[in-house]
Amino acid sequence: MKTPENDKWLDDALIKAIGSEKVKPNFTQWKKDHPEAVKMLTSRTGPDEFISSKSVPNIWRTIMNSKITKLAAAVVIVIAVTIGIIVGGSSGSGVAFAEVLEYIQASGYTFDLTVVTGIPDSQTSTPIAIRAAVLEPGKMRLDASLGVGEISSIVDIKKGESLLLFHRNKAGMLMKNPVPNQNTGAEGIFVLCTKSIENLWSLRDGNEKNLGEKEIEGLLAEGFQVSSWDQYFNYDFVIWANPETAEPLLVEITATPMEGSSESLTWTMSNINLDVELDESLFSTSVPQGYTQAWQKDLKEIEGRTESSTGANQVIEVLSLWVEGKKDQALQALMKIDWDEPIKFPGDAYLFTMTEQQCISLKPDDQQNVMKEVLAASSDIRQISREVVNRAQQAISNRDNAQAERYLQSGLQLGNLLNHDPDAMLVARLVGIAIQRHVLPEMINLYQITDEPHKLQEAQEQLKAAEAEVEQIKRNLRGN
Amino acid sequence: MLISEIGTSKLAQQKVTEKPEAQVVAAARRGDPESFGRLYEHYYGPMVAVAFSVLADRHLAEDAAQEAFVRACGNLGKLKQPEKFASWLAAICRNVAYQALRNRKKLSFVEDPPVHTTENQGDETIEVIRKALWQLPAPDRQILVLRYFNDLSYEKIAQVLDTTVSAIHGRLFRARKKIAHKLKRMGFSGEQS
Numbered sequence: 001m002k003t004p005e006n007d008k009w010l011d012d013a014l015i016k017a018i019g020s021e022k023v024k025p026n027f028t029q030w031k032k033d034h035p036e037a038v039k040m041l042t043s044r045t046g047p048d049e050f051i052s053s054k055s056v057p058n059i060w061r062t063i064m065n066s067k068i069t070k071l072a073a074a075v076v077i078v079i080a081v082t083i084g085i086i087v088g089g090s091s092g093s094g095v096a097f098a099e100v101l102e103y104i105q106a107s108g109y110t111f112d113l114t115v116v117t118g119i120p121d122s123q124t125s126t127p128i129a130i131r132a133a134v135l136e137p138g139k140m141r142l143d144a145s146l147g148v149g150e151i152s153s154i155v156d157i158k159k160g161e162s163l164l165l166f167h168r169n170k171a172g173m174l175m176k177n178p179v180p181n182q183n184t185g186a187e188g189i190f191v192l193c194t195k196s197i198e199n200l201w202s203l204r205d206g207n208e209k210n211l212g213e214k215e216i217e218g219l220l221a222e223g224f225q226v227s228s229w230d231q232y233f234n235y236d237f238v239i240w241a242n243p244e245t246a247e248p249l250l251v252e253i254t255a256t257p258m259e260g261s262s263e264s265l266t267w268t269m270s271n272i273n274l275d276v277e278l279d280e281s282l283f284s285t286s287v288p289q290g291y292t293q294a295w296q297k298d299l300k301e302i303e304g305r306t307e308s309s310t311g312a313n314q315v316i317e318v319l320s321l322w323v324e325g326k327k328d329q330a331l332q333a334l335m336k337i338d339w340d341e342p343i344k345f346p347g348d349a350y351l352f353t354m355t356e357q358q359c360i361s362l363k364p365d366d367q368q369n370v371m372k373e374v375l376a377a378s379s380d381i382r383q384i385s386r387e388v389v390n391r392a393q394q395a396i397s398n399r400d401n402a403q404a405e406r407y408l409q410s411g412l413q414l415g416n417l418l419n420h421d422p423d424a425m426l427v428a429r430l431v432g433i434a435i436q437r438h439v440l441p442e443m444i445n446l447y448q449i450t451d452e453p454h455k456l457q458e459a460q461e462q463l464k465a466a467e468a469e470v471e472q473i474k475r476n477l478r479g480n
Numbered sequence: 481m482l483i484s485e486i487g488t489s490k491l492a493q494q495k496v497t498e499k500p501e502a503q504v505v506a507a508a509r510r511g512d513p514e515s516f517g518r519l520y521e522h523y524y525g526p527m528v529a530v531a532f533s534v535l536a537d538r539h540l541a542e543d544a545a546q547e548a549f550v551r552a553c554g555n556l557g558k559l560k561q562p563e564k565f566a567s568w569l570a571a572i573c574r575n576v577a578y579q580a581l582r583n584r585k586k587l588s589f590v591e592d593p594p595v596h597t598t599e600n601q602g603d604e605t606i607e608v609i610r611k612a613l614w615q616l617p618a619p620d621r622q623i624l625v626l627r628y629f630n631d632l633s634y635e636k637i638a639q640v641l642d643t644t645v646s647a648i649h650g651r652l653f654r655a656r657k658k659i660a661h662k663l664k665r666m667g668f669s670g671e672q673s
Contacts, residue, residue: 010660011628017609018628019538025524027517030546037553042511209642210619210651222619243617 111272161285171360172287173294292357299366303347311343351377378431385435411439505562533625534577548573567642620655
């Protein structure tokens with residue numbers, strides 16, 4: 001019977017439709033036609049070394065221990081995978097890839113991305129939930145809420161750019177044409193991952209394996225597994241797609257270091273929503289208006305003015321004397337400062353002048369230098385404030401309340417100096433608040449002794465404000 | 481049996497598909513043209529089939545297969561698992577074929593099936609079957625082409641697709657069912673032939 005159900009008929013028909021001419025390999029002719037290939041082949045001499053395992057970069061540990069860097073790694077590796085899928089698919093590295101590609105290339109899509117580390121009993125094994133969107137192959141945006149607030153990561157592979165946005169700090173970190181360098185901290189992670197993308201882009205050795213069918217979220221899915229590697233990692237991709245439509249349903253990606261560690265990162269792409277309309281502006285790698293471009297500026301660019309007021313010079317002198325171990329002289333100098341006059345510091349007095357945004361905008365080395373100086377200076381100021389409170393307590397016990405008040409007022413002014421600008425570096429503000437919270441209770445005690453209700457109330461209110469400010473900062477840091 | 485003892489006879493060529501293939505691949509990696517030649521002889525046919533499943537053009541498929549071997553020469557050092565040479569080569573071949581297809585700007589199989597350049601052109605029944613074949617998902621199309629293009633053995637297909645013979649049986653069964661179903665939906669009763 002000549003029907004498609006008839007096996008014999010179908011066999012014959014398929015042979016005719018596909019064609020059954022015998023293929024005749026002729027290696028001799030091929031060698032003649034491709035002398036350059038033969039040359040390439042025969043130039044391969046020496047021991048048969050399979051892929052050289054390079055030691056895993058130290059930054060793998062950094063990736064594993066940092067949610068931010070995991071996000072950064074996630075965005076680039078997922079892009080890599082997407083590109084791997086796309087390149088592989090369009091050029092045929094895998095049949096499922098090709099089918100998936102036809103959908104993925106057609107329009108933007110979104111999906112949920114879950115990142116999990118493979119370290120048992122590790123705090124870092126807590127999954128990170130990320131919302132992801134792909135505008136077109138190579139252009140992706142990931143959004144996540146982490147310890148430092150909302151973060152977005154945008155990668156444009158074609159432009160060779162990646163932008164990390166810290167929304168709470170209104171800062172953007174742009175990487176352009178990164179070159180491999182493993183020793184530059186977080187930057188190195190971007191570079192490593194970008195390098196991985198390049199390796200995957202030129203992927204030629206995908207070997208898909210059919211995993212059969214299973215049900216995913218109530219839908220029948222056909223699975224394919226593909227492995228690839230670059231110089232650092234082995235990648236394992238498992239793609240589950242609708243067998244009828246080839247629409248991707250679930251993608252699991254595992255990256256394991258080549259050597260030295262069994263820790264792995266796993267990304268799961270689920271809830272893949274095809275054919276969504278996406279706003280192109282969300283995929284721009286330009287730092288948005290109102291955001292500071294991080295890691296770009298030289299310190300010289302933002303130092304600004306060089307002149308300083310008398311009061312500022314006196315504060316600087318106090319610090320110098322303190323560092324030299326001349327504590328009495330330092331405190332005497334502190335007591336002489338006229339706090340009613342405006343105090344203007346020179347630009348290089350970073351603890352007093354630099355804003356958080358300015359600090360973020362600095363190049364990493366400059367940022368590190370500034371932080372080193374700020375931490376050292378703030379440590380000195382805290383010591384001075386403690387000494388001031390000690391001396392005030394001594395004065396109170398000596399019933400010299402006027403002297404006690406002078407000490408405490410000077411200490412409080414130091415705190416106010418650091419915590420007068422909401423845009424100031426967070427570390428400076430926190431030190432300022434700490435000083436206020438250390439000095440004010442002693443002031444309250446003093447004004448209770450001296451029975452000065454107005455001053456008492458003022459000190460109580462200022463302490464309350466300092467406590468409230470601390471809570472606000474904590475809430476901000478938690479992202480509430 | 482040592483690889484050096486493997487000749488070019490059919491039996492020897494079959495042996496190349498068994499365990500010693502890794503040794504042939506290893507020898508080729510060391511730059512031995514004779515070993516590479518054995519791999520060429522053994523896998524040329526399957527690679528043409530792989531490329532044909534993409535290009536639907538016998539001559540282009542042969543070109544793609546030859547180019548795949550050229551690329552394999554340059555990338556043999558990157559092959560991690562020598563026992564997976566066949567599937568690795570097939571992946572290269574698919575890449576080459578898709579690239580060729582893009583060059584022809586004929587990406588959509590469904591709406592614009594490629595023109596076949598085999599015998600039987602002009603036969604209405606065959607054209608209907610070809611159309612149905614190229615409307616199948618790529619994995620189904622590929623396995624049918626691999627099976628019928630050059631009468632490849634299930635073992636060889638399994639090697640090329642890096643799976644088991646029983647999986648090939650299952651996939652082929654499903655692919656045949658799909659094309660039969662599609663032909664019926666297209667109103668094909670067989671009476672046309």
